[in-house]
Amino acid sequence: MFMTSTSLQGALQSLPTSAPEAIVSHQFIASSFIKALGFEQGEVYPEFNTGDGSVDYAVRKTVESDVFVITGSNPYLLIELKGRDINLKEDSPSYEKTVKQLKRYLHAPNSKTVEWGIITNSIHIQLFRKHGKVVYPATPCLEINLDNIDEIVANIRQKIEHPSRALTVAIYNNKGGVGKTTTTVNLAAVLERAAHKKVLVIDFDPNQQDLTNSLGISLSDGKVYDALTNRDIDIRSSVQTYSIAYKGKDLKFFDVVPADERLVREIDEVKLRQILTMEALRQKLESVRSEYDYILIDSPPNWRIFSQLAVCAADVVLIPAKHNNIFSLENAALAIKQFLPEAQKERGDGAPIPLPIFFNGEKTTLKQVEVAKQAIKDILKKAKSEGFDLLPYFYPKYTSSTKNDRIFEVPSYANIASAAFSRIPAAYRDKTAHEYYLNLAKEYFLQ
Numbered sequence: 001m002f003m004t005s006t007s008l009q010g011a012l013q014s015l016p017t018s019a020p021e022a023i024v025s026h027q028f029i030a031s032s033f034i035k036a037l038g039f040e041q042g043e044v045y046p047e048f049n050t051g052d053g054s055v056d057y058a059v060r061k062t063v064e065s066d067v068f069v070i071t072g073s074n075p076y077l078l079i080e081l082k083g084r085d086i087n088l089k090e091d092s093p094s095y096e097k098t099v100k101q102l103k104r105y106l107h108a109p110n111s112k113t114v115e116w117g118i119i120t121n122s123i124h125i126q127l128f129r130k131h132g133k134v135v136y137p138a139t140p141c142l143e144i145n146l147d148n149i150d151e152i153v154a155n156i157r158q159k160i161e162h163p164s165r166a167l168t169v170a171i172y173n174n175k176g177g178v179g180k181t182t183t184t185v186n187l188a189a190v191l192e193r194a195a196h197k198k199v200l201v202i203d204f205d206p207n208q209q210d211l212t213n214s215l216g217i218s219l220s221d222g223k224v225y226d227a228l229t230n231r232d233i234d235i236r237s238s239v240q241t242y243s244i245a246y247k248g249k250d251l252k253f254f255d256v257v258p259a260d261e262r263l264v265r266e267i268d269e270v271k272l273r274q275i276l277t278m279e280a281l282r283q284k285l286e287s288v289r290s291e292y293d294y295i296l297i298d299s300p301p302n303w304r305i306f307s308q309l310a311v312c313a314a315d316v317v318l319i320p321a322k323h324n325n326i327f328s329l330e331n332a333a334l335a336i337k338q339f340l341p342e343a344q345k346e347r348g349d350g351a352p353i354p355l356p357i358f359f360n361g362e363k364t365t366l367k368q369v370e371v372a373k374q375a376i377k378d379i380l381k382k383a384k385s386e387g388f389d390l391l392p393y394f395y396p397k398y399t400s401s402t403k404n405d406r407i408f409e410v411p412s413y414a415n416i417a418s419a420a421f422s423r424i425p426a427a428y429r430d431k432t433a434h435e436y437y438l439n440l441a442k443e444y445f446l447q
Contacts, residue, residue: 007032008149015122021083024122025056029081033120034059036153037077038161042069048078051109055102056081058114074113077160078105081120088124090141095124106130112447116160120144126350127156129315131167133447136315137350166200166289167445168282169296170314170352174331174339176301178320179360181210182416182426184298186437189427192254194438195446197293199254200239204281204310205300209259215242216423217258224260225267228280235284244424253428255292269305276305278346282313294445303339311343314352318444319393320360323372323407332357333379337388355444356396358408361416373405408443410436 011032015024034044039059045068048058058075060068068075080102082088088095102117106128117128117135126141138159142152171180171187184201191197203211212219223238238257243250263272277283285295299310311317317340321328336354343352359372376394383390397404416426416433426433 006150008036008153009146012122012144012146012149015084017084019084019122021056021081021086024083025081028122029057029079029120033153034079036150037157042067045069045072045075048072048075048110050078050105050111052104053101053108055079055105075111076114077116077118078102078111078114079118079120080105084121084123086121088119088121088126088141089143090124090126095119095141099126099128102128103135106135107133107447115163118156125152125156127159129159129163131315132445134167134316134355134445136353140348140350164289166285166292166295167316168285168289168314169294169445170299170310170317171296171320172299172307172311172317172335173319173321173328174301174303174307174335175321175325175328178301178322178325178328179410180301180320181205181214181298183318183320183360183410183437183440184211184296185214185425186416186427186433187441188254188294188296189425190434190438190441191294191445193428194434195441198291200257200288200292200295201242201254202257202295202297202310203259204257204297204306206259206261206263206306207300209261211298212256212258214423215256215425217242217256220258220260220262222260222262224257225262227284229275234287236288239288244428263306272305276309278308278312278343281309282347285313303335308339308343311340311352312346317352317354319354319357321357322362323359323364323409324362324368326375329357329372329375329379332393333383333390336390336393337383337386354393356393356408358410358440358443360410361412363412364409408440410440 011028014027043059043062045058047054055078057079060074060076062068080098082098086094088098098119102119105111106114106117115130117130119126123144124141125144127138128135129138144152171184173180188199188201192199209219217240220238227233227235227238239255240258241252242254242256243252297310297314299307319332319335321332340352340354344350380390380394391398395405397406413433427437
């Protein structure tokens with residue numbers, strides 16, 4: 001079949017096999033690619049100073065008299081370009097280096113308004129989404145050819161022109177007792193109250209139902225099940241608003257999808273797997289992603305259907321662990337090495353990605369921390385022998401020069417543990433607890 005050449009195809013076809021960066025930039029990126037993404041000449045700023053190095057291109061639509069190429073203010077998308085002589089195939093050393101470089105630019109002082117980043121060498125391309133502090137893949141690393149270039153670029157354009165408002169976060173560890181529910185409700189509380197974000201919390205542990213019970217909310221009796229299994233029923237039908245009675249008024253806070261008794265009362269896991277795909281929860285949440293800034297999913301401590309659906313629905317996974325529980329550390333490593341890659345394979349878009357672990361709610365002594373670090377050293381060594389580099393997920397600030405092995409910690413505090421008796425998140429009623437969880441939100445999510 002004769003294929004009509006587009007400008008993108010023509011630009012791609014004109015590139016020499018090993019074209020250096022300057023040729024790729026001139027003959028492909030500047031001439032056709034950026035225009036195909038919907039940006040005009042005055043909306044493109046070459047060699048943009050991010051405040052932590054210069055990225056090849058920054059782009060933003062013109063807003064009234066604010067022409068981006070003149071003002072250089074409020075960039076929207078960054079493009080880090082390499083030549084065809086640089087291998088950007090996923091998991092190659094140069095790919096890892098380029099992704100790290102792009103993330104540095106995305107987190108730089110002059111990039112606070114940036115929502116998207118692209119790496120490409122005209123052979124491979126990948127789109128990344130930035131939401132606050134979080135950067136995660138919006139596509140896998142894709143191989144470009146004449147047959148798919150138009151479709152790939154059209155898909156990227158669709159994503160950047162219609163960004164999802166919500167970041168979906170699964171709070172998960174394969175080990176129980178690490179404070180997933182406490183983390184979920186208090187993180188929701190500080191995001192809603194201190195950061196003024198709209199938050200939806202989902203109790204997706206219908207066996208334990210701890211989150212629902214801790215907030216004093218009524219259990220769902222079939223509404224979540226109906227939404228997951230019936231395409232015509234919206235997930236909104238199961239949403240309740242968490243509120244607190246105060247001086248004769250109901251003070252409304254974040255929204256909640258409570259645990260659904262029917263998911264475990266009448267239907268076993270074998271039957272559920274026959275009627276639910278792994279993307280069932282993710283697909284249902286699409287209808288509300290434009291209504292919330294954060295969707296937080298409290299996940300069960302196992303790798304069965306509910307935790308699998310929760311993780312598959314997430315953009316990122318937040319992993320609580322305990323310094324004095326080797327099993328919580330080993331299970332965190334297992335999730336990063338095995339379970340999350342399974343979810344990524346199921347989704348096919350590069351997400352979800354794990355955020356670095358944090359220590360949750362236990363008193364620590366220097367000696368105990370040293371014991372934990374030795375255990376982590378063994379975990380990292382074993383993972384490396386299996387071909388996994390877990391260092392960024394345990395020590396995200398570690399470099400060859402700084403050797404920073406700090407792990408973020410939410411300290412032990414009595415009022416956090418006792419808050420469940422009052423059905424009020426500790427972060428609402430206690431200043432110290434509020435500060436702890438606000439620091440957690442700042443560490444991982446808020447820029």
